[in-house]
Amino acid sequence: MAEPLLRVEKLVRRFGGIIATDNISLDVASGELHAIIGPNGAGKTTLISQLTGHLAPHSGSVSLAGRDITFLPAYRRCALGLARSFQITSLLLDFTAADNVALAAQAHAGTSFRFFANARKEKGLRDAAHAALDRVGLLHRADVVVSRLSHGERRELELAVALASKPKLLLLDEPMAGLGVTESQRMVKLLQELRKEVSIVLVEHDMPAVFALADRITVLVYGRVIASDDPAAIRQNEDVKRAYLGDQHVVTHHG
């Protein structure tokens, strides 16, 4: 079997007495869209943070294309082809949309220790930025300052920024968060397009979207993987029904 693009092995992360990531192992094959779901508090964000390098695990390992990246800082992982979007939009608010994307392209186009030439006039970077913006349907907003973009547009811009670094693997942390119905549908369509080009790990609460998009779904509950399979099998899985959908049910009715 071919080497998985992303391999997580026996990852453990504790916060005091709480085990937020409890011995998690999972593989993401190249070309796959792998969704991670789980009720609130299941440890999705903690897991993502360890994949992106914002949090160090206590034990276990993460490797990307066969290379151990467990303790690499975020910026090094990015250079190796791991790009991410943030659950809470994180952009350069006082820069234009094009500047945001061009900077991501710049990070992967030679050294940034250049002090004299005007970077906004570098054709290569601007073209890359415009291409990525076009990809997510934001080209007409290229020269608008991010603080003036709508929430939906910012979510799309997050994607464009991630794409501009030409990643092997895209980590999307709840890309639909806070989107309206039509915006969500546009995002699903967009992801359906993108998955043809890049492997994706998708953490998402929007179940219809997850089941529409994913090749594989991993279900987390209390920091453990309780199932990892294709969508049809997950839908039938009794553990998942009980632990995840059931819990959710209980929470909504009593909380």
Next chain:
Amino acid sequence: MKAFTVSKAVTALMLAGLVLLPLYSHLSGNIFILTLFTRIIILALAAASLNLIMGFAGLMSFGHAAYLGIGGYAVGMLAQEGVGSGFIQFPVALAASAIFALVIGALSLRTRGVYFIMITLAFAQMAYYVASGLARYGGDDGLTIYKRSDFSGLIDLGNRTQFYYLCLACLFGVIFLIWRIVNSRFGLVVQGLRSNEQRMQAIGFPAKRYQLVCFVISGTMCGLAGALLANNTDFVSPAVMYWTRSGDLMVMVILGGMGTLFGPVMGAVVFLLLEELLSQITEYWALILGPLLLLIVLFGRGGIMGALGRANRG
């Protein structure tokens, strides 16, 4: 060309005034004004250098006066030891400032926010006390420089007008460099880090490296101001490094407009002129200047440049 704006017009007027000032001084016989403005230009240069790290990179360095002292002491100590050539003094002043900036930057940049402010302040105060302890070079009393830097006939620093234009050329040169830097790849990264460090790390930029280089550039530029200042006063003492001087530089930057190219120059001119004028009226000039600055900072967000920008729109 871009459209006419009030802030551009005022900036152009100010720059023209600075260029023509020696002419006025000669015609009117007012020598004092030339001396005063030489000092203003040198401190404007220091403020511009602080603005690079504070306004563009978003790092509040509260120890910038240290470089004024280091640049100044480099000139003074070399002169004391019989090395009078400016071709040696100035490069040494710049190199010493750069090295100091590299060391304290590497340590300070491990911290953020208030801690960064406090640690840069602490290092500057350390430099202040070290200078106070240099018995051979005047200690507390400071060091008199008997001969200004010698540029072997190229330019005479003893000549008021020549020295004024040297300082002005240095100021314009530094602002030109800053203008190129902030629009370069490096400049965009540094400003991106000011805006959102987490995002910049995620797209692949190691924050500290860029910030450290920016810190060193800023410190080196301020070292140049220090070397000029020592020549201007023929004297250097620990007092130029005292924390209140660092505070003055910050006030100039904020007053003029952080993160604008000419704001610090504007801030230096207004601050130092006010200080000069008010101190002629009353001994308690600080009592007037303080509230005045407070009002400008409170109501003129973005400093003078910000206010002028609004005047254009309004």
